[in-house]
Amino acid sequence: MRIRTRRLAAAGVTLLTAAALLPAGAVAAPRDTGPSGGGLHATVRYTQYGIPHILAKDYTNLGFGTGWAQAADQVCTLADGYVTVRGERSRYFGPDAAPGSALSSASTNLGSDLYFRGVREAGTVxxxxxxxxxxxPGRQVKELMRGFAAGYNAWLKQNRVTDxxxxKAAWVRPITALDVARHGFAxxxxxxxxxxxxxxxxxxPPGATGKERGRTADPHRTARAARELFSAQDADMGSxxxxxxxxxxxNGKGLLLGNPHYPWQGGRRFWQSQQTIPGELNVSGASLLGTSVVNIGxxxxxxxxxxxxxxxxxxxxxxxxxxxxxxxxxVDGKPHKMTRRTVTVPVKDGAPxxxxxxWTRYGPVVTGLGPQLPLPxxxxxxxxxNDPNAMNLRGSDTNLGFGKARSTAGIVKALRDTQGLPWVNTVAADRHGHSLLTQSQVxxxxxxxxxxxxxxxxxxxxYPASGVAVLDGSRSACALGSDKDAVQPGIFGPSRMPTLKDAPYVENSNDSAWLTNADRPITGYERIFGTIGTRRSLRTRGAIADVAAMAEKGRLTVADLQRQQFANRVPAADLAADDTAKxxxxLPGGTATGSDGKTVDVREAxxxxxxxxxxxxxxSRGALLFDRFWRKLTAAVPSERLWKVxxxxxxxxxxPNTLDTSAPGFTTALADAVTELRAAGIALDAPLGKNQYVVRNGKRLPVHGGTESLGVWNKIEATWDAKAGYTEVAHGSSHIQAVGWGEDRCPKARTLLTYSQSSNPTSPHYSDQTRLYAKERWVTSRFCEKDIYGDPALKVVRVRERR
Known part of the structure; x- marks a missing residue:
């Protein structure tokens, strides 16, 4: 690599090689003795907090710069994902350990490998x-994938892993474009x-003895388990x-506040960047790790x-x-033999x-969806x-279409043309003043x-309880059929999707599309999309109350979005805290009886x-006490018995409203919460941040926000330590963006990646944005060239293949 350092006189910016931006302790690649020989290359402009602005001449080179920059921040997490989709976890980590992979729900590495090696050997992708x-997938997405793999590999070849x-792990290896595609499939x-x-x-298959003849799935138990399994509020991803x-x-232009709730560790983290091909594409936002396009932005x-x-x-x-x-x-009385898919998995220190x-014409035979939902x-x-997304590799095409869109109508067009999003709603606003929510899923x-x-x-x-349909597979008349506007057989076409355009506000907090706007409810869609006229979560109720009031007030700016994000209001408390205190x-004698039968003095509480x-x-003092009480109460008392109205x-x-303080379990939950905090040595009125925090490089960073059941917009699902409180965040607020526009086409955006860009503790960007989050501060997005070159921390790096 030829090292050339010069000053960009107009901007006062240093142009550096890739090696100059390596994490502390990394070894620079040897210098080239000549040009790159026509290899892939890109220019990466790093602004504050390690956010790369990737500039390239075409999609392959843009993918190259993206793969390079992601590897520089997240090589271990990415490599772990590739081990997963190659079906090699048992080979490196043993068959019995839990995968710990964001891409696999299997209980063991062996189960994960059996599935993903089956995908490989069947040539599915x-x-x-x-x-x-x-x-x-379209040509441009394939070029991005090819470039991403080359960029990842070039980073591995030219740098030493310091995470x-x-x-020095043997499982950190070069990848192919097919690995990138398999990651996308997962x-x-x-x-x-x-x-x-x-x-x-x-x-x-059941044994020949016929012992399994009478085993059937219990309908009501299965329905209850399915309802819980498919509840987005209870999942480790929401928004x-x-x-x-x-x-x-x-100013008459649209505003958007995005607050996805995703894991703080592992392969479902977001990563920030700006991707630019002059005259073709210019988009900024966040990508799920391993993705070559911007997913949210x-x-x-x-x-x-x-x-x-x-x-x-x-x-x-x-x-x-x-x-x-x-x-x-x-099927229609005619026999059809199942297809056998025999898979062999190499195992560490053992025989394969x-x-x-x-497999059947409908998909694989399945004997359960997790341990809670058996299907004998x-x-x-x-x-x-049947999973139609197992025949859908179009998600990146949809997101690339978003990046090129010029309005909410362009968002709708991208969804109509590509139909690639598997499990999300889309909420959008544009500088022309339009708003949009659409549940355009496959x-x-x-x-x-x-x-x-x-x-x-x-x-x-x-089906009525959860939206999970169980169809009679013995009748061909029960086939799913096709919509004329669907790009894939057996899925809904775009015209069937719940959609609301140009309402004063459109909002979603993981409930169905019905109450997108309280004054303009969406109806008429099929049950599989979600429910209509049913109870909303406390997070949805609190969110709609907040945003409806904002819309009614009017004259909104990006600053109003920022205030909403970190208001940290607790809807459950507004409904129940005063009644709980009274x-x-x-209580007679100021005491309550705990679940262990002991009497507890609760007067201080x-x-x-x-x-x-x-x-x-x-x-906030008292927040932790109410949090622990509320978790115990809602776990013990059915929701229909919790409220008087x-x-x-x-x-x-x-x-519903008006807490029923006479409900069995109310006083027990209160006594248990008090006992729990006192046993941990936590004062009942301790500030929340003293016992809800994360530790980064040995330093405690206080964390605000609250759990799903409290209804807090700024959702945080933290890990409880009985001796110290909440000491780590499992999932919650992740890539936050508050976006508006001025008179030019430079977005007026504030962003925050709560867990920071890198999971490498030696990186300067391991916790810098987490420190901002702790203080409720934001990053000023730099989108236009004048803003990028005006960044006081700007560093420019040329990344190239070495041949």
Missing amino acids: EKLLRQPAPAG PACA VQVLGGQGRGIDGITGAR NAVAFHGRTTA FNGDVAWSHTVATGVTLNLHQLTLDPADPTTYL VTRTQW WSVTTAYAL LPRITDDLAERCGTALGKVT ACAA CEVLARWDHRMDTG PFSAADPVRT
Whole structure:
């Protein structure tokens, strides 16, 4: 690599080689003795907090710069993902350990490997890549994938890994464009086949003795488990997003606040960048690690964010089996032999393990969706899983289309043309003043009529309760069919998607699309998309109350979005804290009995709750006490018994309400919370930040925000340590963006990546934005060239292949 350092006179910027920006302790690559020989290359301009602005002449070179820059920040996390999709976890980490991978729900490395090696050996991803667009990925996305792999490999070749998580590890190896595509496939099926990996790889035909003949799935238990499994509020990924129409803003242009709730560790972290091909593409935002496009972001005209949607991305087909052979199923009375997929997995310090999976015309046979939802394979019945996203590798095309869009109409067009998003809603605003929410997902084409006509006894219960359809697989008349505007058979076309345009506000917090705007509810969609007229979560209720008030006030700016993000209001407290304090103060003798039967003095707790400000700020006293009490109460008392005033579809934002303090479990929860904090040595009125924090490089950083059940917009799901409090964040607020526009096409945006750009503790960008988050501070986004070159920390690096 030829090192050339010069000053850009107009901007006062240093132009550096890639080696000059390596983390502390890294070894610079040897100097080239000549030009790159026509290899791939890009220019990366790093601004404050290590945010790269990647400039390239075409898509392959843009992918190269993106792969390089992601590897520089996240090589260990990326490499772990590639080990997963190659089906090699057992080889390196042993078969019995939990995968610990964001791409796999399997309970063991062996189960994960059996699934992903099966995908490899079946050539699933290769077949999808060969499909011409729009059914398959387009040329530009393929070029990005190729470039990304080359950039990742070039970084590995030219640098030494300093992250202790994988330094000198044999599993950190070069990748191919096919590995990048397989990684994308794993993300697409997270909500479908990804939920059933253990049930797919562990499926075994019943024995010849017929002992399994009477085993069937219990309808009501299965429906309850499915409802819990497909509840976005309880998952480790969720989000808030709101877009405001120009009628509500100070300058008539749209505003967007995006607040995805994603894991703080591992492969589902976001990573920030700006991608620019002059005259072709200019987009800034966040990418899921391993993704070569911006998934959530903005450009000079439009901004968008996603929320995990309620649409159920899979369905089941109940198979009627041949009485003489449980691996043969009947369709219209005719036998069809299941396809055997035999997979062998290399295992560390052991012999290879071989297992057989069973596949049908509907998809793989599955014996469960997680341990809580068993689907027994008997001699008469089995279940096959249909996941249309297992035939969808178009997600990056959709996101690339967003990056090129010039309005919310352009967002709709990208969704219509590519139909690639598997499990999210899209919320968008543009500089022309438009607002948009659309639940444009790739979903099985399950209409309510089809579920009624073809639902089995199990499906008659699971579909209304959870949206999981169980269809009669023995009748060809129960096939899913196709919409004329769908690019893929068996899915809904764009015209069927719940959508709301140009309302004063559109908001989603992981409930269904029904209450996107309280004054303009969306109805008329099929149950598989979500419910209509049902109770909303406290987070949705609090969010709608907040944003509706903002819209009514009007004259909104980006600063108003920033205030909403960190308001840390607790809707559960506004509904219940005062009643809790009063009921507490009225307890005879100021005592309550805990679950262990011991009497607890709770008088101090009553006073603390009465004084609490109903917020989850780091300085809020009483927040931790109410949090621990509320978790225990809601776990012990069914939601329908928690409130005196029940839910009403006519008043969904304000109902249910009025806490029933006489409910069994109320005083027990209060006593247990007090006992728990005292046992941990935590004062009942301790500031929240003293016992809700993360530790980075030996330093405590206080964390504000609160859990799902409290309804806090700024959601934080933290890990409880019985001796210290909340000592780490599992998932919650991640890549936050508040976006508006001025009179030019330079977005007026503030962003924050709560866990910072790098997971390498030796990196200067391991915790810098986390420190900002602790102080409720933001990063000023630098989108236009004048803003990039005006950054006081700007460093410019040329990255190239070395041949």
